[in-house]
Amino acid sequence: MDMDLKELLSQFKDDLKKISSLEDLEAVRLKYAGKKGVLAKFLEEIKTLSVEEKKEAGKKINEAKQEIQEKIAELQNSLAGAKSASAQDRFYKTLPGKKIAAGHLHIITQAIREIVEIFKPLGFVRVRHPEIDWEWFAFEALNIPATHPARDEWETFFVDSPPDEKYGRLVITPHTSNGQVREMLKNELPIRMLGISRCGRRQEDVSHLQTFFQFEGLAVDKGISITHLKGTLDYFAKNFFGPGREIRLRPHDFRFTEPSFEVDINCSLCLGKGCNFCKSGWVELGGAGMVHPNVLKAGGIDSKIYTGFAFGWGVERTYMMKSGTQIDDIRHLFNNDLRFLEQF
Amino acid sequence: MNILVPQNWLKDYVKTDAKPADIANALSLHAFSVEKIIETANGEPVFEIEITPNRRDALSVLGIARELKALLPRLGFKAEWPEIKNKKGNETDKLKLDVQIADKSLVPRFSALILEDVEIKDSPDFIKQRLEAVGQRPLNNVIDITNYLMFDKGQPMHAFDYDKIKGAKMILRESRKGEKLITLDGATRELPAGVIVIEDGDSRLIDLCGIMGAQNSEVDQNTKRVLLFVQVYDPVRIRKSSMVLGHRTEAALRFEKGIDFEGVIPALWEATDLMKQYANAKEASKLIDILNVEYETKEVLVDYEKINLVAGIEINKKTVDEILQGLGFELGDQKVKVPSWRYDDIDLPEDLAEEVIRFYGYYKLPNKLLTGDLPKRTRQRLFSLEFTVKIFLKHQGFFECYTNSATSEELAGKGALQIANPLTEEFKYFRTSLLPQLAEVITKNLSYGDRIKVFELASVYLSQEGKLPAQPLRLGLVAKGMEFLEFKGVVEALQKEIGVKDSVDFKIQEQKEDVLMAELDFEELIKKATKIKSYQPLCGFNSIKEDLTLVVPPDGDITYPQIEKIILDSDRRILKLNFKGIYKNFLTLAIEYHDSAKQISSEQTQEIRKKIFEELEKKLGVKLKM
Numbered sequence: 014m015d016m017d018l019k020e021l022l023s024q025f026k027d028d029l030k031k032i033s034s035l036e037d038l039e040a041v042r043l044k045y046a047g048k049k050g051v052l053a054k055f056l057e058e059i060k061t062l063s064v065e066e067k068k069e070a071g072k073k074i075n076e077a078k079q080e081i082q083e084k085i086a087e088l089q090n091s092l093a094g095a096k097s098a099s100a101q102d103r104f105y106k107t108l109p110g111k112k113i114a115a116g117h118l119h120i121i122t123q124a125i126r127e128i129v130e131i132f133k134p135l136g137f138v139r140v141r142h143p144e145i146d147w148e149w150f151a152f153e154a155l156n157i158p159a160t161h162p163a164r165d166e167w168e169t170f171f172v173d174s175p176p177d178e179k180y181g182r183l184v185i186t187p188h189t190s191n192g193q194v195r196e197m198l199k200n201e202l203p204i205r206m207l208g209i210s211r212c213g214r215r216q217e218d219v220s221h222l223q224t225f226f227q228f229e230g231l232a233v234d235k236g237i238s239i240t241h242l243k244g245t246l247d248y249f250a251k252n253f254f255g256p257g258r259e260i261r262l263r264p265h266d267f268r269f270t271e272p273s274f275e276v277d278i279n280c281s282l283c284l285g286k287g288c289n290f291c292k293s294g295w296v297e298l299g300g301a302g303m304v305h306p307n308v309l310k311a312g313g314i315d316s317k318i319y320t321g322f323a324f325g326w327g328v329e330r331t332y333m334m335k336s337g338t339q340i341d342d343i344r345h346l347f348n349n350d351l352r353f354l355e356q357f
Numbered sequence: 358m359n360i361l362v363p364q365n366w367l368k369d370y371v372k373t374d375a376k377p378a379d380i381a382n383a384l385s386l387h388a389f390s391v392e393k394i395i396e397t398a399n400g401e402p403v404f405e406i407e408i409t410p411n412r413r414d415a416l417s418v419l420g421i422a423r424e425l426k427a428l429l430p431r432l433g434f435k436a437e438w439p440e441i442k443n444k445k446g447n448e449t450d451k452l453k454l455d456v457q458i459a460d461k462s463l464v465p466r467f468s469a470l471i472l473e474d475v476e477i478k479d480s481p482d483f484i485k486q487r488l489e490a491v492g493q494r495p496l497n498n499v500i501d502i503t504n505y506l507m508f509d510k511g512q513p514m515h516a517f518d519y520d521k522i523k524g525a526k527m528i529l530r531e532s533r534k535g536e537k538l539i540t541l542d543g544a545t546r547e548l549p550a551g552v553i554v555i556e557d558g559d560s561r562l563i564d565l566c567g568i569m570g571a572q573n574s575e576v577d578q579n580t581k582r583v584l585l586f587v588q589v590y591d592p593v594r595i596r597k598s599s600m601v602l603g604h605r606t607e608a609a610l611r612f613e614k615g616i617d618f619e620g621v622i623p624a625l626w627e628a629t630d631l632m633k634q635y636a637n638a639k640e641a642s643k644l645i646d647i648l649n650v651e652y653e654t655k656e657v658l659v660d661y662e663k664i665n666l667v668a669g670i671e672i673n674k675k676t677v678d679e680i681l682q683g684l685g686f687e688l689g690d691q692k693v694k695v696p697s698w699r700y701d702d703i704d705l706p707e708d709l710a711e712e713v714i715r716f717y718g719y720y721k722l723p724n725k726l727l728t729g730d731l732p733k734r735t736r737q738r739l740f741s742l743e744f745t746v747k748i749f750l751k752h753q754g755f756f757e758c759y760t761n762s763a764t765s766e767e768l769a770g771k772g773a774l775q776i777a778n779p780l781t782e783e784f785k786y787f788r789t790s791l792l793p794q795l796a797e798v799i800t801k802n803l804s805y806g807d808r809i810k811v812f813e814l815a816s817v818y819l820s821q822e823g824k825l826p827a828q829p830l831r832l833g834l835v836a837k838g839m840e841f842l843e844f845k846g847v848v849e850a851l852q853k854e855i856g857v858k859d860s861v862d863f864k865i866q867e868q869k870e871d872v873l874m875a876e877l878d879f880e881e882l883i884k885k886a887t888k889i890k891s892y893q894p895l896c897g898f899n900s901i902k903e904d905l906t907l908v909v910p911p912d913g914d915i916t917y918p919q920i921e922k923i924i925l926d927s928d929r930r931i932l933k934l935n936f937k938g939i940y941k942n943f944l945t946l947a948i949e950y951h952d953s954a955k956q957i958s959s960e961q962t963q964e965i966r967k968k969i970f971e972e973l974e975k976k977l978g979v980k981l982k983m
Contacts, residue, residue, distance in 0.1 A: 114754030116810065118747055121759055126744065136731050139740050144762065145774070145787070145818055145826050160593040161410075170763075172787075173777040174820070183826070185762070185776070205732045211762055211815070215780050223784055224761045234729050238669025239714065244724035262719035263386055264711075266409030272667070272711035273409075274719065275390060293385075303667055306707055316707075320666060349758040349798045351805045 018077050021051060025081055035092050042085050052078050120357040121226060121346060124332035125209055128228050131252045135245060137207040137230060142192035144211045145172060147180030151187065154194040154311040155269035168215035170223075185213030189229035189325050190269060193304070196231060197312025202319065203234035209328065219342045226328035233304060233314060233321035239272070242301060242322035250278050250298075254335055257284050261295065270302020270323060278334075298334070299326035358610055359392060361491040362421050364402045366509070370422030370441070375434040377402040380425065383432055387715050388424045389415060397490050413614035414698035417511030423698075427683030431716060446470070446629040448643045452519070454584065455526040455558075461649035463553050464529055464566075466589040466621055471519055471642035472632055473582045475499060481635055499576050499583055502631045512587060512616060512624035513608035515564065519582035521574040524558020529566070531594075538562040540569040540604075552598040553590060567595040567612040568604055582641065585632070587625040589616045618652045619697035655695040659688075660706035667710045669725065672717055680716040681709065742855050742886055743814060743879075746832065749854045753847050755810040755834070760794040762818070768793035774820050787818035787826070791833030792866070792874045799837050799872055808838035814879060830879040837872045841865065844873045855886040900932055900951035901962050906982040907973065909942045915977050917944075923972050924948070928965045930957060943982055 028041050045051050052074060059070045118126075129139050143150075148159075157164060159181075172183035192208035208229040217223050232241065243262060250258045258281070262274040277295035279285035287294040301324035306316035333340050340346075345353050364377055375383065381391035381404060390407045397403055406421065414420045429436035452471045458464060479485070480501040488495050491508050495501050503514045519525070532552040539545050546565065548554070553566040563574040567590040576583060589612075596613035599605055625644070632638035659681070665671050678688055685696035686709075695703045703709065714722075747757060761784060763769075763776060769786030770793070779785040788794065791813050798811050812834045819827040836844055845865060852860050861881045866874045909915055917936065924934055924946075932951035939945070950962045973979040 113752075114808070114810075116751040116753060116755040117757060118751050119757040119759050122744075122747060122757055129740070135726065138732055143825060143828055144816055145828060147825065160596065170779070171777040172826075173775040175823075177823075183774075201733045203730050203732055205727065213762060215778065217780065223763070223780060224759075232727055234727070236666065236729065237727070238667055238725075239719065240669030240722050240725040241727050243719075243722055244726045247724045248726065261386075263390060264388055264409075264715040264719070265390070266411040271705070271707045272714060303707075306705060347759055347761055349756075349760060349801070349811070351756055351802045351809065351811075354756050354758070 018055070018073055021045070021055075022077060022080065025084070029084060029088060032088065032092075035089065035096075038085060038088055038092060045081050046078060046085070052081070117354050117357055119346075119354065120332065120338075120340075121328060123357060124328050125226070125228070127253065128209070128249075128328065128331075129207065131249055132207045132230065135205070135248065137205045137232075139207045139209060140192065140196065141210050142186075142189065142195050142208055144186060144213075145183055146186050146191045147177060148182045148184050149177075149180040150191040150194055151184050153181070154308065155190055156305050156307040156311075157268045161268065170213050170215055186210070187214050188212055189227040190323070192229055193231050193269070193308060193323060194312045197233065197309070197314055200313065202314070204231055204321070206231040217344070219344065220330070222329070222343055222347060224347060225330075225343075227325050228328055228331075229323065229325040231304070231321065231323045233309070233319055235319060237303075237320045237322055239303060239322070242274075242303070242324070245322070246276055246301065246324065253331075254278060254281070259285070260298065262301070265300060265302075267300055267302055269305050269308045270300075271305045273300065273302035275299075276301050276324070296334070298331070299324065358416070359405055359407050360416055360508075361395070362404045362406060362418055363397065363487060363490040364404065366418045366487055366490070367422055367425070370419060370438065371426050371429075372437040372439065373425065373429050373434055375425075375429055375432075375436075377404070379432075379434065380404070380429075383428055383434075384421070384424070386718065386720060387428055389421075397486075399486075401490065403490050410614065411702045413611065414511065414617060414702070416611055416614070417507075417509060419510050420698070423685065427680070427685075428716065431680075431683075443623050444626045444630045446626055446633070446640045446644075449640055450643055452582070452641045453525060454522075454642065454645060455524070456645065456647065457526070457528045458647065458649065459528070459530045463531065463591050463594065464588055465591065465648075465650040466616075466618060467529070467645070467647040467649065468587045468621055468625055469645045470585045470625060470629060470640065471582065472585060472629065472636075472638040473519075473641035475581055475583050475632070475636050475638045477576065477578055477580055477636070480505075484635070497576070497578075498636045499580070499632065502628055502635065503585075505631070506624055506628050507607065507611065510620060510624050510627070511611060512620055513567070513611050514588075514624065514628060515570050515586040515608075516576050517563065517570070517574045517584040517586060518576050518580045519584045520580075522557045522563060522584065523561065526558035527563075528556040530554065530556065532562075536562060538565060539572045540565055541572055541575055542569065543572065546602060546604070549598075549601050551594065552602070553594055565598075565602075565604075566590055568599050568602065568606055568609045583632070583638065585625065585628055587621050587628070589618060589621060615701045617698040618700065622646065652697075654697075655700060655703070656689065656692040657695055657703055657709060658692050658706050659709055663706050664710045664713050667707065668714045668717070669722060672713060676717065677713050680713050684712055684716070686712075739883055742883055745855055746851055747812075747814065749851050750812050750834075750847070753810070753850075754808075755812045755836075755847075758795060758798050758811050758813045759815070760791070760798065760813060762787060762816070764788050764794055768797070772820055774818055774826055789817050789819060790876055791815060791817060791831050792835060792876050795833050795835040796868065796872060796874060799835055803837075806838075808836070810834075810836040810839065832877040832879045832882070833874070834876075835872065835874045837870065839873060841867070841873065844875070848875055848877070852882065852885075855882070856890065857882060857885045858887075859885060861885060896951070896953050898952060898956045900949050901957055901959065902947065902949045903962070904937060904945055904947050905966070905969075906943050906945045908980045908982050909944050910978045911942045913978055915979065919977060920944070920973065920979060923976055924969050927968045927972050930961070930965060 025045055032038050055074050059067050169187045170185040174183055176182045189208045189210050196206050212227050213224055246260045250260045259279050261277050265273045265275040267273040276298045278298045280291035280294055280296055282288050282290050285294040304321035304323050309316040377394055385391050392405045392407055395403045408415050426436050426438050477497050480495050480498045484501050484505050485495040493504055499516050503516050507513045532548040532554045534550040536548045554562050555564040557563045563571045592613045592615050599609040681693055687694035763784045765783050766786050770789035773786040773789050775786055795811055799809050814832050816828040817831050821827055863875050863877050930950050930952050933949040935947045937945040937947045950957050970981050
């Protein structure tokens with residue numbers, strides 16, 4: 014009897030090891046502690062024994078039963094716990110990852126970055142020139158004398174300070190072209206410059222800002238022709254706007270270039286065929302031209318030997334022409350509303 | 358400026374089979390941008406054309422027609438130019454005008470003619486319709502004819518009532534400051550000095566020359582005798598006066614760009630002819646034509662080689678010559694004579710190159726990339742470090758901002774440069790620091806969240822007497838809701854990110870509302886930055902690490918760098934020393950001991966530690982926490 018009980022417990026322990034669910038456990042419980050279980054059978058058997066023996070055996074059986082019931086209860090708790098834990102765990106893993114406090118680069122920085130990266134393989138080196146500069150660099154050196162009507166086109170801010178005898182008044186550069194002659198005066202030819210700076214003009218509406226950025230390309234070397242300007246701008250257009258895009262030049266007039274061009278890009282919707290959006294198939298992109306001999310002269314460069322091309326476009330405007338940004342009001346760019354900034 | 362050119366008016370000069378869309382396309386690609394084609398009430402197409410400032414010769418129907426006549430045949434269209442005879446009237450000696458010109462430079466050419474028996478009435482329909490098509494209100498025949506010819510030939514002209522010119526006398530001079538007159542639009546205008554005006558025999562001002570006539574000499578219903586007035590004024594003075602007076606009339610816009618010197622007299626006779634036809638006028642004087650400057654024809658070298666160099670392809674001599682001739686240039690020996698209407702515009706061989714290549718067609722030129730030597734300069738370093746810093750800050754949760762270069766007086770800082778002609782009060786002074794505007798960004802965005810971090814990398818503007826203002830790049834950082842040491846940690850880490858070993862000076866300003874700000878001299882930072890990272894040999898021996906907690910006397914005037922220096926100087930075997938935390942005045946440091954020559958033992962570290970405490974206690978009164 015003693016031996017039998019020991020064997021029973023050892024068998025019970027083996028059975029427990031095989032259990033992986035509450036159902037298995039219930040089966041084991043019935044097998045040992047159920048009404049028709051093994052222990053019940055033992056109790057049945059001892060009925061035949063003497064009172065003394067019965068008392069002794071009953072006690073042992075009860076001990077065994079208690080042990081079995083304890084073990085089962087213990088296992089039952091742990092199995093039930095495991096079940097609910099794994100459900101919790103599964104849910105936990107579906108939660109979103111912890112937010113890293115992500116900051117944002119301003120859309121202008123992203124635009125500049127993109128522009129720089131496109132011109133870099135063509136050998137254009139980024140530079141920055143003064144944002145407050147002498148009138149001479151912003152106008153006279155660019156073949157725009159003080160009395161010339163062309164000055165009307167630049168709504169210029171002047172600085173309230175005494176003028177310089179040679180260079181005139183201080184202005185907020187209304188364009189990045191002040192950098193052209195500054196770059197030439199460094200006396201390092203050939204030039205392949207990409208100047209990007211802040212500019213300022215006395216105007217503000219949905220498409221103009223008092224502060225804005227321009228990027229200015231300037232190439233000066235022997236043998237530079239219009240074909241090089243066209244190639245460079247077409248390369249830019251295809252890389253910046255997309256492979257199907259191309260540019261064309263139309264006659265225009267700027268004092269600091271001769272010839273001067275208006276640069277058009279084929280419409281993003283119809284690619285030049287003409288549609289309701291663009292009418293003619295083309296959209297104006299900006300100005301460009303071959304550097305005027307008087308500008309080369311102001312920069313100390315002999316126009317008999319060297320030629321060059323230049324273009325200067327608004328960073329924000331060019332970026333907004335890229336399909337997809339959908340910015341309807343340029344003033345958002347300097348408002349610094351974080352709800353706007355976080356979208357870029 | 359934009360002009361309107363009705364197609365049926367163009368037909369006076371050029372007969373073509375080109376459709377309006379062809380004309381618009383031809384002009385846009387080879388000459389002037391046709392912005393749109395408008396239709397008049399009776400369905401006539403009108404071109405709206407943008408004329409660039411260099412092409413004052415094209416501010417008229419005639420000018421556009423001249424261009425088309427040369428252009429259309431090159432594009433396969435017919436373009437005939439009906440013969441137009443220059444008209445000439447009959448001069449008589451009946452009436453006179455006494456003209457006195459004080460300063461010849463004011464009016465390079467002064468011409469006029471007196472007409473009599475003038476009948477003031479409505480203009481004929483064709484003139485009325487054409488004026489309406491170009492946006493002008495017809496008034497009466499005499500005034501309309503002068504306007505009509507301005508749009509037709511680009512020559513502004515004026516008609517005076519001859520009988521209102523007292524003493525038949527005109528003194529053309531510069532105004533004196535404060536003089537007044539009432540212009541045709543009824544406005545009383547007080548003049549600055551230097552405006553070109555005409556005074557009559559009664560010392561009255563009767564014309565604001567080149568801008569608008571005066572009411573006291575205007576043609577009205579009772580006018581019988583007219584002085585037809587056609588001039589070339591000094592463009593610079595006209596422009597300046599018209600700008601100062603804020604009165605930009607069609608006439609002024611044309612005078613200030615310059616007038617075809619040789620077009621003056623034909624225009625005057627054309628006007629006379631129209632006055633005779635439509636106002637029954639008769640000539641009543643000799644032609645008054647005072648030439649105050651010598652006009653010489655201009656010759657410019659045709660540099661065929663240069664043309665090809667600029668074009669980047671070969672355009673043969675025959676084509677070059679054809680194009681130039683078509684545009685009215687007279688071919689000579691290597692030079693061309695510039696037509697009078699292009700006198701101010703064509704000076705250099707490059708100017709001729711533009712004429713030739715635009716007519717040849719920019720769209721026909723191939724696209725090429727630059728060849729040749731690479732530039733000597735390759736200074737991208739500053740810009741790539743800029744980007745590294747920006748990206749670093751972005752990943753620390755900072756928002757990059759762009760604020761205006763100018764701001765209000767309050768935010769600009771002391772000694773700020775001022776804009777002489779600001780548009781608004783908020784944009785009046787150049788900033789001397791980025792921080793006030795960035796702090797404002799925080800204030801504006803308070804509802805965004807508890808923690809707001811922003812930065813900007815931009816120039817500030819510092820006045821320097823007699824020199825260009827200094828415009829150093831600054832990096833401004835402003836945050837709300839960050840702990841002081843957390844914020845300081847970002848500033849330190851960004852320097853480390855670009856290889857700055859010896860930190861630049863910066864000061865963290867603590868503002869109300871939990872706002873922290875710092876501004877760094879970015880150029881100074883870049884000077885100290887190094888991307889070159891040199892390698893320290895790795896060592897096989899292990900180091901020993903431990904934490905030390907020190908008691909900093911609460912009332913002492915002690916800084917962390919002092920403690921740091923004392924510890925680091927106390928033994929060469931101290932490899933690293935890091936700040937770990939502070940509670941009240943208990944400072945915990947993490948220290949790492951290492952000997953590159955042999956394995957360091959705990960006995961040795963104990964010895965070093967002892968030295969550290971002796972030094973700290975002796976020099977600063979800092980003790981080990983027991």
